[in-house]
Amino acid sequence: MSDLKNYSNMFGIPVTIPNVIWMAITVLLVISYLFNYVIDNDGTLGKAFKYFIQYGKAKSSTNAFDLPKRFFTHYYVLATLWNSACLLNVFSLCYGFTSNNWLTSVFRLRETTNLNGDQISIMLVMVMITIHSMKRLYECLAVSVFSSKAKINIVQYIWGFVYYIILAPTLISESLPLGELPFGSIQPCHVIGILVFVAASYIHHHTHIIFADMRKKGKVKQDSHGVPQGGMFSFVSCPHYFAEVLIYVATLIIVSAQCRSWWLVLVYNLIAHANMGMGAHLWYKRTFPAYPTERKVFVPFVF
Template sequence: MVPWAGAALWMLNPLLVVWLTLAAAFLLTLLLQLVPPRWLPSCALFQDLIRYGKTKCGAPPRPAICRSFDVPKRYFSHFYVISVLWNGFLLWCLTQCLFLGAPFPDWLYTLLRILGAVQFRERVEGENKVASVHVRIAGGELALSAFLVLVFLWLHSLRRLFECLYVSVFSNAVIHIAQYCFGLVYYVLVGLTVLSQVPMDGRNVYVVGKNLLMQTRWFHILGMMMFIWSSVHQYKCHVILGNLRKNKAGVIIHCNHRIPFGDWFDYVSSPNYLAELMIYVSMAVTLGFHNVTWWLVVTYVFFSQALAAFLSHKFYKSKFASYPKHRKAFLPFLF
């Protein structure tokens, strides 16, 4: 690791603070759910904010004021519409920079600087000759890594939008308006987080050489394979869930909950959440394993998905007496 990297690694820029705060908040929330209920005072609003969909059925009775803030769970599709449009725009801007040499728009460049985007030219000029070589190489790898991760994020959002529209069968389940607003902001923030990892040279992207593909490293290939593998399994899980409410002809016949079987459902109650985590891990691999900001994103995803999986697992166990006892909530054989 180059000398400046160690210091920069732990510098708390705004994105680090945001993702660290979110990860800590969901870790605390998960731990509170593991505590016996009698040890904690009941708070209907708190439970309402952390549960959505079917898991609201297992929560304490909901006051009328809480129900007034409900929106349909099928509005999940709005998250992915925003993500496809916004992250598609960011991907277009990055593509223009990488392949056509066009600079970022002023407002986007300013925003990225506020969020902690690195100016590699300043780094290189401040290093000795040996270290600057490592910086330039790292800059080339980071440019390709960020490009691939942004492509992954856009493809992931596009697939999830397709699943929301054509695969999933939504019941009359609801989410809180606060959760809905958070979901809209989330994918905007994730896209900016990826783009802020791009090494900057003024308003342009810092790239070594003219051929970006020459910066390909083994972890780019590994990350791509992990992304495809995780995405395929998540799609399979959503198909299994959707088919529980359809007949063999593909016609929706009910909106009740049933026990899913097949694929990763043989091991955990919420394999779609596990696959979501693995998708983000694949992006961390693509970024070269050592990107602290993205590992904080992964940490947030881990705790948020673990919380949702834990609540979903409790719902299944309470609703179905014959629910498989060997099946864990989130991590096979562990949790």
């Protein structure tokens, strides 16, 4: 990979506004995991970390600023609209329909042309994250049955919007100006990435169907919970978290050679889902004495 122009670097990764945000949030999540599940601190700091990380059924404390978990839908409305706009801009730049990359102005991105990069990789990943946003919006609107008791806190709500807004600028930050990159051609990494993405998306969607059917067709009432069965639940407590991380693995397979910053997105998702997954896993074990002991948290056979 050629050196990036016009940026300071930290651990080989360019210092951009989105990257600083990814690093800061990930560090906080690592500290949170240590306090919540290693040190097991029930002091003021430990309780604060639990409040800001836990949500839904695993949430152990509430306050007046909490919001209904069904407000997740708001993220995906924004993500669908925003990523669709970013996708249109990226395609327009790559096919020469425009030279105006408004993302560079909004996020103060600089020209960092990577001679090893290509346009097709950026476009493929941009399509993937847009499809994922649309799928999640559909699931929130037409599949999921949210408990009226399930809550998220206001910080999680705000972060959800920030998260989806900084994905696209992170993706293109090391491949500017996009219009000057070679178009490229389909490579083995593209095929592998697409196959992993499709498999992960299926697992993710199937898991949400299982959750919903427990309340739609099963004996679990809308505001109650049960032990989910079937699919990847045979191996882990949170297969949707495993699938979500796999989705970002799939995208990294495609752009790892030209976007070191995308590693930050994957590491963030791995740490974030480890936090959320451990919270849910321990909740299941506390709530259901006969909970299957062979289930891992969210990575089959590993964690």
